[in-house]
Amino acid sequence: MSEGEVLTAIRALFPALMALSSLALVPLLKLWRGPERDGAAIHATAGVQVLLLATSIGAALAGAGYLSTLKIGQISIDPSEPGRLLVTLGGIVFAVIVGSGEGRRASTMGQIALFGIAAIDLSLAIPAGIAPIALLLFASVAISGAAASGKDDVSRARAVFRDLRTVSLLLPAVVIAEILRTAISYAAVDASYATPASLAAGTALGVSIVLIVAAGVFPFHSRLIKIFEALPIVGSLLVGVWIPSALALIVMSELSVLASSITDPLGGAIVPGILLAGAATLIFGAISALLHDDIGEIVGFIAVGNAGWLALAAAAALQSPTDTSSRLIVLPGTLAISLFGLWLVSVRRRYGTTSISELGGWARRTGANGIALISAIVALAALPPGAVLAARFNLLLLGGNPIIAIFAVIGQLILIGAAVRLLLIGFTPQSHVVHEAETRPFANVITISLIAGSIFVAAAAAGWLSIEAGGTGPLPPAPSVSPATSFDPGPSADPTAAPTGEPTPSVMPSMSEEISPAP
Amino acid sequence: MPSFELPLVLIAILAGTLAVTSAGRGAWVAIGILALSSSALEFSIADPNRIGMALRLSAIGIGLAAALPENLFEVKALRRDLAPSTLVGTLREHPVVVASAIAGLLLGLVPLALPIESSSDALRAAGVALLVVGLPPLLTSRFIEATTRAAVVTLAGTMLLRTSIFGALDPLSALAIGAGFTCILVVGGSVATRISNAEGER
Numbered sequence: 001m002s003e004g005e006v007l008t009a010i011r012a013l014f015p016a017l018m019a020l021s022s023l024a025l026v027p028l029l030k031l032w033r034g035p036e037r038d039g040a041a042i043h044a045t046a047g048v049q050v051l052l053l054a055t056s057i058g059a060a061l062a063g064a065g066y067l068s069t070l071k072i073g074q075i076s077i078d079p080s081e082p083g084r085l086l087v088t089l090g091g092i093v094f095a096v097i098v099g100s101g102e103g104r105r106a107s108t109m110g111q112i113a114l115f116g117i118a119a120i121d122l123s124l125a126i127p128a129g130i131a132p133i134a135l136l137l138f139a140s141v142a143i144s145g146a147a148a149s150g151k152d153d154v155s156r157a158r159a160v161f162r163d164l165r166t167v168s169l170l171l172p173a174v175v176i177a178e179i180l181r182t183a184i185s186y187a188a189v190d191a192s193y194a195t196p197a198s199l200a201a202g203t204a205l206g207v208s209i210v211l212i213v214a215a216g217v218f219p220f221h222s223r224l225i226k227i228f229e230a231l232p233i234v235g236s237l238l239v240g241v242w243i244p245s246a247l248a249l250i251v252m253s254e255l256s257v258l259a260s261s262i263t264d265p266l267g268g269a270i271v272p273g274i275l276l277a278g279a280a281t282l283i284f285g286a287i288s289a290l291l292h293d294d295i296g297e298i299v300g301f302i303a304v305g306n307a308g309w310l311a312l313a314a315a316a317a318l319q320s321p322t323d324t325s326s327r328l329i330v331l332p333g334t335l336a337i338s339l340f341g342l343w344l345v346s347v348r349r350r351y352g353t354t355s356i357s358e359l360g361g362w363a364r365r366t367g368a369n370g371i372a373l374i375s376a377i378v379a380l381a382a383l384p385p386g387a388v389l390a391a392r393f394n395l396l397l398l399g400g401n402p403i404i405a406i407f408a409v410i411g412q413l414i415l416i417g418a419a420v421r422l423l424l425i426g427f428t429p430q431s432h433v434v435h436e437a438e439t440r441p442f443a444n445v446i447t448i449s450l451i452a453g454s455i456f457v458a459a460a461a462a463g464w465l466s467i468e469a470g471g472t473g474p475l476p477p478a479p480s481v482s483p484a485t486s487f488d489p490g491p492s493a494d495p496t497a498a499p500t501g502e503p504t505p506s507v508m509p510s511m512s513e514e515i516s517p518a519p
Numbered sequence: 520m521p522s523f524e525l526p527l528v529l530i531a532i533l534a535g536t537l538a539v540t541s542a543g544r545g546a547w548v549a550i551g552i553l554a555l556s557s558s559a560l561e562f563s564i565a566d567p568n569r570i571g572m573a574l575r576l577s578a579i580g581i582g583l584a585a586a587l588p589e590n591l592f593e594v595k596a597l598r599r600d601l602a603p604s605t606l607v608g609t610l611r612e613h614p615v616v617v618a619s620a621i622a623g624l625l626l627g628l629v630p631l632a633l634p635i636e637s638s639s640d641a642l643r644a645a646g647v648a649l650l651v652v653g654l655p656p657l658l659t660s661r662f663i664e665a666t667t668r669a670a671v672v673t674l675a676g677t678m679l680l681r682t683s684i685f686g687a688l689d690p691l692s693a694l695a696i697g698a699g700f701t702c703i704l705v706v707g708g709s710v711a712t713r714i715s716n717a718e719g720e721r
Contacts (some may be wrong), residue, residue: 135695137699144703156713168673
C-alpha cells in the first residue's frame with residue numbers, strides 16, 4: 001500500500017478511526033488516573049471530547065473530494081458532503097453535550113457518540129442500496145443497547161427491545177422495495193407486468209415506511225417518545241434524531257431518483273398519504289409538547305414535530321425530484337432538536353428533576369441554560385428568516401395542498417409556543433428545587449462551552465452560517481441492481497414478448513443508473 | 520451445491536420453525552443450525568470466494584456466543600431437549616406455525632409475478648417460508664428471547680428471498696448484514712438479562 005493510499009484511507013475512514021481509537025484512549029486515561037475514580041472520569045470525558053472535536057475538524061479538512069475516495073477491490077467508500085457536514089457539526093454538538101452531562105458515564109456516552117457519527121459518515125459514503133440502510137438501522141439498535149447498558153432499568157431495556165423489533169421489521173420492507181424497484185425496468189419493456197407508476201408507488205411506499213417508522217412519524221411516534229424518556233440524551237439524540245436524519249437523506253435521494261425515472265404520476269395515494277402523515281405529526285407533536293409537564297417528554301414531542309417535516313420533505317421529493325428543499329431542512333432540524341437535548345441534559349444535571357412544576361425560575365438561576373434554550377428556539381423558528389425558512393415554505397408549496405400547508409404552519413407555531421412555554425417557566429418565581437440547587441460560577445469551562453456551542457449550533461441551524469446547503473449534496477450513486485446473472489431470465493406471460501430494452505414512453509431513462517435495464 | 524439445495528432448504532425451514540416454537544436449548548440449537556444452513560444456501564450462488572459466508576458465520580458465531588444462556592451445553596439436558604420425540608412434540612403443540620411453514624414453502628415454490636419468476640425456486644421457497652414463520656412472533660411476542668430468535672429467522676428469510684432474485688450480497692453488504700445478526704443477538708441477549716435482573720431485584 002503506497003503512502004497516498006494510506007492517506008486516502010485515513011481521509012475516507014477518519015471518523016471510524018477516531019471512534020476505534022477511543023477504545024484504547026479511554027481505558028488508558030482511566031488507568032493513568034488509577035484509583036481516583038472521579039478524576040479518572042473527568043479525564044476520560046475530556047479525552048473523548050477532544051476526540052469528538054478532532055473528528056469534527058478532521059472530517060471538515062478531509063472533505064468529500066476525490067482524494068478521500070477509497071477503493072478496495074469492488075468496494076468503494078466515497079464520503080459525501082452531507083455525511084461530512086453531519087460529522088463536522090455532530091462532533092461539536094456531542095462534545096458540548098458530553099461536557100454538560102458530566103458524570104461517570106459521560107466518557108462512555110462520548111464513545112457512543114463517536115461510533116454513532118462514524119456510522120452515519122460511513123453509511124452516507126457507501127453506494128445507496130441495502131448496505132447503508134442496514135448499517136444505519138443496526139447502528140441504531142447497537143447504540144440504544146450500549147446507551148441503555150450499565151443500569152438494570154426495565155423501561156430502558158423495554159425501549160431497546162422496541163427498537164430491536166422495529167429494526168427487524170424494517171429490513172424486509174427495504175428488501176421488498178428493492179425487489180419492486182427492479183421490477184420497474186421489466187414493466188417498462190413488458191406490458192404483462194404491472195405499470196411502472198404502480199411499481200414505483202410500491203417502491204416509494206416501502207422506502208418511505210423506513211423513514212416514517214425510524215423518524216417517529218405519527219402513528220409510529222411512541223417509539224421516539226419512549227427513547228427520549230428512557231435513554232440517556234446522547235443515545236436518544238443519535239437513535240431518535242441523527243440516525244433518522246441520515247436515513248432521511250438516503251430515502252429522499254432514492255425517492256428523487258425514483259420519481260424522476262417515471263413520467264406518469266405515482267400510483268396509489270402515496271404522496272397525499274405521506275403529506276397527511278407529516279401534517280398530522282406536526283400538529284400531534286406540537287399539541288402533545290404543549291400539554292405535557294415533563295421536559296424529557298416535551299423534547300421528545302418536539303422531535304416528533306421535526307419528524308413531521310421529514311415526512312413533508314419526503315412527499316416533496318416525490319413531487320419535485322429536482323428541488324433541493326427537501327434535503328435542505330434535514331440538517332437544521334437535527335441541530336435544533338440537538339440544542340433542545342443539550343438544554344435538557346444541562347437542566348436535568350443541575351436540578352435533578354424533569355418536572356416543569358419543580359423547575360420554576362430555572363432561567364433566572366442558571367442564565368447559561370436560558371441562553372441554550374433561546375438558541376434552540378431561534379433554531380426551531382429558523383430566525384431571522386432565510387434559506388431554511390424559505391425551504392420549509394417551499395416544501396409546503398410543493399405539497400400542493402393548502403389545507404395540509406395551513407395545518408403544518410399551525411403545528412410549527414404551536415411547537416415554537418411549547419418551547420417558549422419552557423422559557424417562560426424559567427422566569428417565574430424560583431421553586432424550592434431550583435433555589436436549593438448548587439450552581440457553578442459563570443466563568444467556567446463547561447458554562448462557556450455550553451453558551452458558545454449553543455450559539456454556534458443555533459447559527460448553523462437557523463441558516464446564518466450558510467452551511468446548510470452542504471446537506472443537499474449528492475450521495476454515492478446506487479450500484480446497478482439486477483437479478484443475478486446465474487439465473488435464467490424470467491419468461492413473460494407472453495413468450496413472444498421478449499424484452500427489447502426499448503423503454504415505453506412512460507419511462508424516462510435514469511441518469512444515475514439507479515434502476516438498471518432489464519436483462 | 521444444487522444437489523444439496525433441497526435438503527438444506529428443508530433443514531433451514533425446520534430449524535426456523537423450531538427456533539420460534541421451542542424454548543431454551545432446542546431453540547438456540549435450532550438458531551445455530553438455521554444460521555449454518557441459510558448461510559450455505561445464500562452464499563452458494565455467485566460467491567466463489569465464500570467471503571460472505573465466512574463473514575456471516577463469524578458474525579452469527581460471535582452473536583450466539585454472547586447471547587447463549589448459561590448451562591446450555593449440559594449433555595444430559597441437551598440430549599433430553601433435542602430428542603426427536605421432544606422436537607416432534609414441540610411441533611405438534613404449534614400446528615399453526617407448522618402449517619404456516621408448509622404454506623410458505625408451497626407459496627414460495629410457485630413462480631410469482633415480477634422479477635421473482637426468474638429467481639431460484641429453492642431459495643425463494645426457503646425465504647418465503649422463513650418470513651411467514653418469523654414475522655408473526657416478531658410482531659406479537661412479548662418474550663424478549665423469543666422475539667430475538669424470531670428476528671433472526673425473519674432476517675435470514677429476508678436475505679434468502681433477496682438472494683433468490685439478486686444473487687449473493689457484495690462483501691460490504693454482507694458485512695453490514697452480518698453485523699446486524701450479531702447486533703440483534705447481542706442486544707436481545709443483553710436486554711433479556713437486564714430485564715430478568717431488574718425483575719429479580721424487585
